[in-house]
Amino acid sequence: MRIVFAGTPQPAVPSLLALVDAGHEVPLVITRPDAPIGRRRVLTPSPVAAAGLELGLAVHRTARLDEEALTAVREAQPDLGVIVAYGGLVREPLLSTPRHGWINLHFSVLPRWRGAAPVQHAIIAGDPEVGADVFQLTHGLDEGDIFGEIRFPRPADATAGDLLATLAESGAELLAAVVGEIADGTARPRPQQGEPTYAPKLSIEDGRVDWEQPREQVVSRIFGVTPEPGAFATADGSRLKILAAGPASADAPRLRPGLAASHAKQVLVGTATHPIALHRVQPAGKPAMDAGDWWRGTRLSELQFDTGDAGEPSPGASGATA
Structure with a gap:
């Protein structure tokens, strides 16, 4: 399949690598702009940008998925859009531009912890179980039908960083399997079931210990x-x-x-x-x-x-x- 991939942080990199390793064509990678890093505030490409460039892929940097991004995606003529922790909204007409729409790898067991920081909220809440879902991206916040899911007991001593690293690797395998099923026509999405909870982005003040x-x-x-x-x-x-x-x-x-x-x-x-x-x-x-x-x-x-x-x-x- 021809896949446009959108992602930014390190946890998205294993997914990009898994899709390339599976033999899919990635004509375009979308990521957020270079950001100042370290005490000297040196402008540095995102981990996804660095991985895409190393693979020799075309990389489009943008802070939001605007008209310019829409033009780039249309020119890529993708069969499928894949998004993993890009950090921005996908709206129409971009949402329906790829032939199969967009799918999202999300690091929670939906509908629990829809939103930007699912792993952090799951740990703060003391959830006994964690996981990842691949679902069809829709207009609603993480509301689409689910193509595949993994879940396992939450390690008691894992920080959010530890757990994200684990889910990034196992989630990449899940994503590659789902893309393969979409490609050969065997994918069978199912509606989300249960009461949703939400995981908004955390602020600095959320780190204060009570x-x-x-x-x-x-x-x-x-x-x-x-x-x-x-x-x-x-x-x-x-x-x-x-x-x-x-x-x-x-x-x-x-x-x-x-x-x-x-x-x-x-x-x-x-x-x-x-x-x-x-x-x-x-x-x-x-x-x-x-x-x-x-x-x-x-x-x-x-x-x-x-x-x-x-x-x-x-x-x-x-x-x-x-």
Whole structure:
């Protein structure tokens, strides 16, 4: 099949490679524009752009799927459009330009967690099961019929970054299989079933840890926002990024919510139930470091972090997006 592929971040790269490896022709890759990366803010191609160029494919960079993108897709004369985490809306007439329309690899078990950040929300909510779906893109937000699905128990110690990496690989295999079925006419989509939930993009404030929640919810929040937008706590107006953390050892003493202290070579912080242990942190204006090194540098016997509600995600926008 002739396939136009739209995607941007690293989790979309395995899907592009899988389609090429399966022998499909990819006359056009669409991705978002180069972005400033690092402290020096060097303009850098997206991971999908870099992969497409390495494969010798035509790459169209655009912040939105506008008239120029529509013209490029029409010129490519695709049989199918495939979108994986591009980060923009697909509207008519682009939506119906490919002969078979567009399909989307989405990293959740639909209709749960429709929207931009399904993996993050699944971890924050403590979902016991995660997965990925390939579905027909429609006007509604992730509402189309499902061609294929994978699901498995959520690893208890996986961050959003870890889980996205896993789903990117297994989802790419699923996507390639679905495209093969569409090509040979055996694909059998089914309607989504169940009550939908939504996963809007997370803001920086969504990374704030609420120490007055039980330990399980605190750990889920930290895992769910790692690496992006990143977990943090504040004390006396200073922000501490929490890069790695987990449940404290069974013999760790109970601490009041938000109180940090050292015990048996662990840096502990109290929650509404049992404490967590900080493993790796980044103080404001300093590089990332081992939590023990940070604690010794404070020369404190204890430190009280601010308590209060973690950021609540804002309502998601409607529209066919991926």
